[in-house]
Amino acid sequence: MxxxxxxxxxxxxxxxxxxxxxxxxxxxxxxxxxxxxxxxxxxxxxxxxxxxxxxxxxxxxxxxAGDLPPVGRIHLDLVAEDDELAAVVAAGATVRHTLPRWTVLTDPEGHEFCLFRRH
Missing domain, CATH: 3.30.720 (Signal recognition particle alu RNA binding heterodimer, srp9/1)
Known part of the structure; x- marks a missing residue:
């Protein structure tokens, strides 16, 4: 494989x-x-x-890339401790919305990604 x-x-x-x-x-x-x-x-x-x-x-x-489609080009799921969300935002991410187990964010160019809470 x-x-x-x-x-x-x-x-x-x-x-x-x-x-x-x-x-x-x-x-x-x-x-x-x-x-x-x-x-x-x-x-x-x-x-x-x-x-x-x-x-x-x-x-x-x-x-x-010179020609990029709108948001949705990639999607990464990251696992982090609860206190790491603030560091990701300080690095330049924007919180889109928060759900019970994860937060949806965008990077500085608008790519969405999710930050899951480590259990």
Whole structure:
């Protein structure tokens, strides 16, 4: 069976989105991409890699795309402690609505994602 290797998040501004998703997921930006983000030297179609240092779990690629459909391009479900919601909002997320077991949020470009409460 195929295995999940990566999640690709298409966006308008990888300089905005890569740091946001790095902070929210805890996955660091790859060293070579960290330099390009700091120097603002990404190529027009160049993606940014978020990868766990131990190589465990899927990678996340933040990929620029010129033509994007409205909201609904991706949907991630994350599991977090109750007190981590505030940190996600401080990173730039917006709460859309709260349900008994999870909160629906949007990232800075409007992608919806859910933050489930860890039991």
């Amino acid at each position: 195929p295995q999940l290797a990566a999640i690709v998040i298409h966006c308008r501004d990888p300089y905005l989105m890569a740091p946001f998703w790095s902070q929210v997921t805890g996955l660091p930006v790859a060293a070579e991409d960290r330099i390009k983000l700091a120097d603002r030297t990404l190529g027009p179609t160049e993606s940014v890699l978020l990868r766990h240092p131990a190589g465990s779990g899927p990678d996340i690629w933040i990929a620029p």
